[in-house]
Amino acid sequence: MVDVKPVITKGLEGIYVSESAICKVDGTAGKLYYRGYSIEEIAEHSSFEEAAYLVLYGKLPTASELSAFDAALKESRALPKYVIGIIKGMVGKADTMDILRTALSAMSAEDKEVEDMSEAANLRKSARIISAIASIVATTGRLMEGKRYVKPNAKLSHAENLLYMLKGKKPRSDEARLLDVMMVLHVEHSTNASTFSTMVAGSTLSDIYSAVTAGISTLKGPLHGGADRASLRMMYSIGSPDNTENYINSALEGKQKIMGFGHRVYKTYDPRAKVMHKYLEQLSATGTEEVKNLISIAFRAENMMIEKLGKTRGIWPNVDFFSGPIYVQIGIPIDLFTPIFAASRAPGWCAHMIEYWRDNRLMRPLEYYNGDIDKEYVPMDAR
Amino acid sequence: MVDVKPVITKGLEGIYVSESAICKVDGTAGKLYYRGYSIEEIAEHSSFEEAAYLVLYGKLPTASELSAFDAALKESRALPKYVIGIIKGMVGKADTMDILRTALSAMSAEDKEVEDMSEAANLRKSARIISAIASIVATTGRLMEGKRYVKPNAKLSHAENLLYMLKGKKPRSDEARLLDVMMVLHVEHSTNASTFSTMVAGSTLSDIYSAVTAGISTLKGPLHGGADRASLRMMYSIGSPDNTENYINSALEGKQKIMGFGHRVYKTYDPRAKVMHKYLEQLSATGTEEVKNLISIAFRAENMMIEKLGKTRGIWPNVDFFSGPIYVQIGIPIDLFTPIFAASRAPGWCAHMIEYWRDNRLMRPLEYYNGDIDKEYVPMDAR
Numbered sequence: 001m002v003d004v005k006p007v008i009t010k011g012l013e014g015i016y017v018s019e020s021a022i023c024k025v026d027g028t029a030g031k032l033y034y035r036g037y038s039i040e041e042i043a044e045h046s047s048f049e050e051a052a053y054l055v056l057y058g059k060l061p062t063a064s065e066l067s068a069f070d071a072a073l074k075e076s077r078a079l080p081k082y083v084i085g086i087i088k089g090m091v092g093k094a095d096t097m098d099i100l101r102t103a104l105s106a107m108s109a110e111d112k113e114v115e116d117m118s119e120a121a122n123l124r125k126s127a128r129i130i131s132a133i134a135s136i137v138a139t140t141g142r143l144m145e146g147k148r149y150v151k152p153n154a155k156l157s158h159a160e161n162l163l164y165m166l167k168g169k170k171p172r173s174d175e176a177r178l179l180d181v182m183m184v185l186h187v188e189h190s191t192n193a194s195t196f197s198t199m200v201a202g203s204t205l206s207d208i209y210s211a212v213t214a215g216i217s218t219l220k221g222p223l224h225g226g227a228d229r230a231s232l233r234m235m236y237s238i239g240s241p242d243n244t245e246n247y248i249n250s251a252l253e254g255k256q257k258i259m260g261f262g263h264r265v266y267k268t269y270d271p272r273a274k275v276m277h278k279y280l281e282q283l284s285a286t287g288t289e290e291v292k293n294l295i296s297i298a299f300r301a302e303n304m305m306i307e308k309l310g311k312t313r314g315i316w317p318n319v320d321f322f323s324g325p326i327y328v329q330i331g332i333p334i335d336l337f338t339p340i341f342a343a344s345r346a347p348g349w350c351a352h353m354i355e356y357w358r359d360n361r362l363m364r365p366l367e368y369y370n371g372d373i374d375k376e377y378v379p380m381d382a383r
Numbered sequence: 384m385v386d387v388k389p390v391i392t393k394g395l396e397g398i399y400v401s402e403s404a405i406c407k408v409d410g411t412a413g414k415l416y417y418r419g420y421s422i423e424e425i426a427e428h429s430s431f432e433e434a435a436y437l438v439l440y441g442k443l444p445t446a447s448e449l450s451a452f453d454a455a456l457k458e459s460r461a462l463p464k465y466v467i468g469i470i471k472g473m474v475g476k477a478d479t480m481d482i483l484r485t486a487l488s489a490m491s492a493e494d495k496e497v498e499d500m501s502e503a504a505n506l507r508k509s510a511r512i513i514s515a516i517a518s519i520v521a522t523t524g525r526l527m528e529g530k531r532y533v534k535p536n537a538k539l540s541h542a543e544n545l546l547y548m549l550k551g552k553k554p555r556s557d558e559a560r561l562l563d564v565m566m567v568l569h570v571e572h573s574t575n576a577s578t579f580s581t582m583v584a585g586s587t588l589s590d591i592y593s594a595v596t597a598g599i600s601t602l603k604g605p606l607h608g609g610a611d612r613a614s615l616r617m618m619y620s621i622g623s624p625d626n627t628e629n630y631i632n633s634a635l636e637g638k639q640k641i642m643g644f645g646h647r648v649y650k651t652y653d654p655r656a657k658v659m660h661k662y663l664e665q666l667s668a669t670g671t672e673e674v675k676n677l678i679s680i681a682f683r684a685e686n687m688m689i690e691k692l693g694k695t696r697g698i699w700p701n702v703d704f705f706s707g708p709i710y711v712q713i714g715i716p717i718d719l720f721t722p723i724f725a726a727s728r729a730p731g732w733c734a735h736m737i738e739y740w741r742d743n744r745l746m747r748p749l750e751y752y753n754g755d756i757d758k759e760y761v762p763m764d765a766r
Binding site: 006007008009010011012013014015016017018019020021022023024033035036037038041042045060061062063066082085086089090093094095097098099101102105106108109110114115190191192193194196197200201202203204205206207209210211213214216217218219220221222223224225226264265359361362363364365366367368369370371372373374375377378379380381383 | 389390391392393394395396397398399400401402403404405406407416418419420421424425428443444445446449465468469472473476477478480481482484485488489491492493497498573574575576577579580583584585586587588589590592593594596597599600601602603604605606607608609647648742744745746747748749750751752753754755756757758760761762763764766
């Protein structure tokens with residue numbers, strides 16, 4: 001039999017792996033919908049709690065549904081002592097995403113429903129996971145500064161409480177609103193690499209903690225969630241707005257990848273980046289001097305990139321490009337950017353897992369073997 | 384624009400995601416090759432250490448290469464105190480795979496080369512990961528019995544030391560050889576779900592600990608690594624050999640899935656199961672009474688299944704079906720079966736990750752949106 005080389009779709013580009021009613025990404029029109037509602041509407045009207053409910057349950061909640069979901073989230077905010085111990089043991093030695101991956105994985109020991117694969121149990125576990133990730137992220141930031149764990153405050157919203165557990169004091173309402181919007185914008189984005197990884201892990205019928213741990217493992221990389229850190233680092237390297245043109249030109253000449261631009265699906269302006277842009281315009285008047293400087297750099301880099309690569313090659317600013325200055329304004333350290341992305345994306349990971357399990361199929365692709373065959377074993381002394 | 388529904392390949396069946404020179408699975412002929420050498424040859428001649436080297440480095444090692452690799456493995460056998468603490472904290476509360484997932488994830492904090500993405504560093508990290516997983520597995524089994532952590536013994540081989548750290552005494556040579564063969568048979572198997580998950584996680588350029596943590600998360604499920612536990616549980620449920628026909632018949636009538644049979648790629652006898660079969664034939668004379676009984680049940684179930692489903696529908700015994708009686712003979716508790724699978728597969732996960740990174744492409748498939756669109760946001764009081 002002749003071995004005909006098959007078509008290999010590296011990166012699975014263009015391959016449809018599932019049907020879903022969670023999220024529509026229209027990469028040509030630059031539109032994004034959560035459960036049919038445009039991201040612009042959701043970012044304007046919904047809190048993180050409401051957006052998470054919408055994505056998980058498929059509908060906007062009534063007042064009592066939202067209140068029950070909110071209560072479930074609040075119940076799971078406190079971290080068990082041994083998980084705080086894990087964070088303490090890794091802080092200063094490990095990347096914040098490595099800490100989050102480990103601590104969330106450890107949380108499964110606290111959950112008596114881990115192996116219950118009913119949809120109701122998985123929805124309950126989703127709320128616990130969403131809260132746990134937020135608390136782990138805040139506590140990691142807290143312990144990184146050598147400070148003590150802050151107990152959650154049930155009077156605060158999800159975003160407020162995250163900032164409270166991070167900083168040890170109640171946040172200003174404008175800061176909490178900025179974090180809330182950022183989290184809403186990151187709740188869900190179809191089969192991006194981390195969500196897909198979640199589905200691959202869950203497709204063996206492992207469990208939702210295993211699946212989300214795989215998602216966190218995947219989000220860490222600079223080609224995915226890690227891009228927000230890389231973008232801000234670039235802005236700091238540029239330093240002053242007047243240096244932007246020089247920097248970008250020499251980066252492009254050196255064929256360096258500019259982080260925060262280009263997207264596998266969007267071939268136009270990322271609608272989430274557009275929402276952020278509006279907030280950045282406000283902050284360019286009201287922000288700190290550092291933030292104003294970063295925004296000037298960001299806007300000049302954006303204009304250049306759109307002229308040079310956007311209009312001609314479809315490489316536009318994406319969601320990761322503008323995150324930095326907003327997080328800096330809220331006082332979030334750069335090492336927490338990607339963990340906060342994880343805290344925001346947790347509802348999307350869980351929603352996809354739960355939906356995929358309704359019609360589960362083990363993810364088992366093929367690879368084409370291009371090596372030798374039927375080699376003869378050579379004993380050690382003849383090698 | 385009319386939205387034409389695309390072809391959806393659920394489970395990625397038949398999709399080629401990469402080229403690889405690591406492993407050839409010929410599902411029609413029932414053949415498996417590691418780097419071109421047939422599994423029968425490798426299982427007969429190679430230790431786990433040699434098979435791991437072969438898969439990672441692409442060639443059979445010379446005596447000095449094997450000795451250097453063995454020394455690297457031995458150096459990384461001892462677990463840091465805080466990782467033993469994590470295992471202790473989770474034992475009795477969490478599944479053994481949840482413990483392994485967490486403890487291996489935590490090991491990244493000990494490794495100063497985590498973020499070094501050079502191939503040389505990733506090969507060094509692979510040896511550390513292979514050793515760490517084995518020690519975590521043994522220590523988990525040890526602490527599950529309420530006993531104390533056993534320090535590794537550098538005079539012992541990889542399989543011997545795993546049993547030594549598990550049981551606190553040097554294993555008999557026939558026991559160590561059985562475990563060694565079992566581990567060799569599980570070293571690598573192309574893009575199975577856990578290896579694929581490793582590649583998805585790593586494709587964002589995260590790091591090799593993140594990638595392997597995703598692999599462990601994926602292996603846990605009963606449709607993948609968890610099948611070996613399910614198979615043995617079925618044998619215990621059958622209880623006596625004479626009950627086999629009744630049990631299998633009623634299971635098939637009830638359309639129950641019989642764990643340990645059928646495979647996405649093999650449509651004939653799994654060559655690994657064939658190697659195990661030979662060892663089981665020996666054990667059916669030399670094994671304990673419990674093991675002899677299990678083997679009788681396994682062989683009767685095997686014959687029935689081949690007659691009923693193998694010859695007609697291509698559903699044959701796979702690698703997971705025969706593991707149970709062998710592990711029982713070595714004295715490995717059922718909850719360690721899947722963790723030992725992970726310890727065995729670690730070289731395959733690492734080899735695939737390292738190979739994929741040479742020509743990396745972000746894994747980002749698509750999904751088809753089948754929900755509503757452009758829904759109007761309804762304020763809370765109008766819901």
